[in-house]
Every structure is written in structure tokens, then in C-alpha cells.
Amino acid sequence: MSMKDCLPPMMMKKRPARVLSVQASGHQLLPADAARFMLFFLAAIFFSLLSFAQQDANYLKVITERSAKIINTLGVQDSTHYNQALQTVVLQYAAINEIHEEAKAATQQAKANSTNTAALRVQLQAIELKKKNLLAAKHQSYLQQLHAVLTPAQVEQVKDGMTYKVFPNTYAAYLDMIQQLTAVQKAKIYDWLKEAREEAMDAESSDKKHAVFGKYKGRINNYLSAEGYDLKKETEAWQQRLKAKAK
Structure with missing residues (x-):
């Protein structure tokens, strides 16, 4: 892009060869003042660019x-x-x-x-x-x-890497939290999280990427609840196991 492309329309108009005065702030500027004013204006544009x-x-x-x-x-x-x-x-x-x-x-x-x-x-x-x-x-x-x-x-x-490893980490967490998951249930969770990763790759920020996974985790939790799991109890038991391992 050239400097001309960046200039406002008013600065791209053809001017007469001799500039007598420039109106600014209600005052007439003499030729020397007009030149200084124009240099200042161009400098402002340059530093903005x-x-x-x-x-x-x-x-x-x-x-x-x-x-x-x-x-x-x-x-x-x-x-x-x-x-x-x-x-x-x-x-x-x-x-x-x-x-x-x-x-x-x-x-x-x-x-x-x-x-x-x-x-x-x-x-x-x-x-x-x-x-x-x-x-x-x-x-x-x-x-x-x-x-x-x-x-x-x-x-x-x-x-x-683009999605902060949320897919493998979350999948591992589900398997660790509910250790009695069936092969079918594991596959369902895996496929949903994999789909979430593909969508999250195209999100514009970290928050938006995590929000995509949050949406899919909600879907997974609803599925597991429908499968008969008490997620509150499973989560509490899992937290207790993690605390025990940390000791």
C-alpha cells in the first residue's frame, strides 16, 4: 500500500501550484505558517501509520x-x-x-x-x-x-498445541473420574472432545477456545447423566482420590 492509499481524500485532491493560505481553527495562515501546518499534519499521519x-x-x-x-x-x-x-x-x-x-x-x-x-x-x-x-x-x-x-x-x-491440550487432558480426566465407563461411552466422549478441538482451533482467543470445550463438556455431562451416572458423586469421589494421591 502506498502513502497515497493511506491519505484521507482531502489530501489526494489536486491543488493549485501556489498555496496562498490555509484555513485552520478560524484563522488565516500565512504561506510559511501554512507550510508548517501541513508538515505537522503530514507528520501526524506518518506517526499514526x-x-x-x-x-x-x-x-x-x-x-x-x-x-x-x-x-x-x-x-x-x-x-x-x-x-x-x-x-x-x-x-x-x-x-x-x-x-x-x-x-x-x-x-x-x-x-x-x-x-x-x-x-x-x-x-x-x-x-x-x-x-x-x-x-x-x-x-x-x-x-x-x-x-x-x-x-x-x-x-x-x-x-x-493450538488448543492448550484440552482434548487429551479432559479425556484422561473423564476416564480417571468414571473408571467404569464402557467402551461405547469412552468412544462417545472421545469423539465429542475431538470435534470440540477442531472447532476450538478456529476460535479467535483463549477464552473462546475454552468456551467451545465447555459447550461440548456440557453435552458429555448430559449424556453421562442420561446413562445413569451421578456426576456430582463421581466428581466428589474423584477429588478425594486425587487428594489421597497427593499426600
């Missing part, structure tokens, strides 16, 4: 470090594959953020411009559907790129 660039640089640094922590646990020996995997994860974080931010901006604009509740509801549904479709497409291409340079086991590790 610099601030935005710095924010982008800071965000890139954060997601690069976050991605490196994940990739560094995989034991990738090939430097080319390592760099490709790292770049793929970084770009995925950036893409997820961009999709969510664009949807958020579109939602705010729709709410600000709409005076019809029914029409707004339809518009918001369309925005949400577009976001969902974009995330799904990016999710699929992301996994394809990872599988091109990583083993299936390493891809699983990347997924767990």
Missing part, C-alpha cells in the same frame, strides 16, 4: 513465538519442513484473526446502519454464515499444508 505498523509487527511477533513453541515440541529434523510448518501455523493464526475481525467489523456496521430488527437479524445471520464458511475452508487447507510437511502424529500435536 507507524503506530499501526508497529501494532502489526507486535502481533506478528506474538503469533510467531506462539507458533514456534508448538513446532519446537514436534522434533522436526528437516529444517525446510520445520520452517514450512512454522510459517503455516503463523499464517493460520493471522488468517483466523483476520476472518473474525472482518466479521466483527461487518456486524458493528450492520447494527449501526440498520433500523429494521428483522432485516438486521437476516444480515447478521449472513455475516455469521460467511465467517463460518471462510473458517471451514481455511481449516481444511491448513490441515492439508501441515500434512505435506509433518507426520499425522505431529499434526495431532499441532492441533493440541
Whole structure:
């Protein structure tokens, strides 16, 4: 993007060759003052753009470090594959953020411009559907790129790294809490938590990722209750066993 692209429309208009005065704060500025005023105005824009660039640089640094922590646990020996995997994860974080931010901006604009509740509801549904479709497409291409340079086991590790290992930790907790679970019940819990991980990978923040797992854990708890388990008693007994192990 050029500096011209960043300037407000008023600064892109063609001006006469000789500037006699500039109106500011109700006062006429002499040519020298006008030049100083314009330099100050351009400087303000420059530092504003610099601030935005710095924010982008800071965000890139954060997601690069976050991605490196994940990739560094995989034991990738090939430097080319390592760099490709790292770049793929970084770009995925950036893409997820961009999709969510664009949807958020579109939602705010729709709410600000709409005076019809029914029409707004339809518009918001369309925005949400577009976001969902974009995330799904990016999710699929992301996994394809990872599988091109990583083993299936390493891809699983990347997924767990992006979701704070909530899937394996929660699954292990359920098995430890209710040790009499049947094979069918274990499979059901496993599949739901795995599905939660796929959805959580596309969430825009840590809180949103954990919220996805919270939704699925609610589903699992309802299922287990329907299967005849008293989750309150199971949880209390489990906590007692954990305390006993810690002694």
C-alpha cells in the first residue's frame, strides 16, 4: 500500500501550484505558517501509520513465538519442513484473526446502519454464515499444508498445541473420574472432545477456545447423566482420590 492509499481524500485532491493560505481553527495562515501546518499534519499521519505498523509487527511477533513453541515440541529434523510448518501455523493464526475481525467489523456496521430488527437479524445471520464458511475452508487447507510437511502424529500435536491440550487432558480426566465407563461411552466422549478441538482451533482467543470445550463438556455431562451416572458423586469421589494421591 502506498502513502497515497493511506491519505484521507482531502489530501489526494489536486491543488493549485501556489498555496496562498490555509484555513485552520478560524484563522488565516500565512504561506510559511501554512507550510508548517501541513508538515505537522503530514507528520501526524506518518506517526499514526507507524503506530499501526508497529501494532502489526507486535502481533506478528506474538503469533510467531506462539507458533514456534508448538513446532519446537514436534522434533522436526528437516529444517525446510520445520520452517514450512512454522510459517503455516503463523499464517493460520493471522488468517483466523483476520476472518473474525472482518466479521466483527461487518456486524458493528450492520447494527449501526440498520433500523429494521428483522432485516438486521437476516444480515447478521449472513455475516455469521460467511465467517463460518471462510473458517471451514481455511481449516481444511491448513490441515492439508501441515500434512505435506509433518507426520499425522505431529499434526495431532499441532492441533493440541493450538488448543492448550484440552482434548487429551479432559479425556484422561473423564476416564480417571468414571473408571467404569464402557467402551461405547469412552468412544462417545472421545469423539465429542475431538470435534470440540477442531472447532476450538478456529476460535479467535483463549477464552473462546475454552468456551467451545465447555459447550461440548456440557453435552458429555448430559449424556453421562442420561446413562445413569451421578456426576456430582463421581466428581466428589474423584477429588478425594486425587487428594489421597497427593499426600
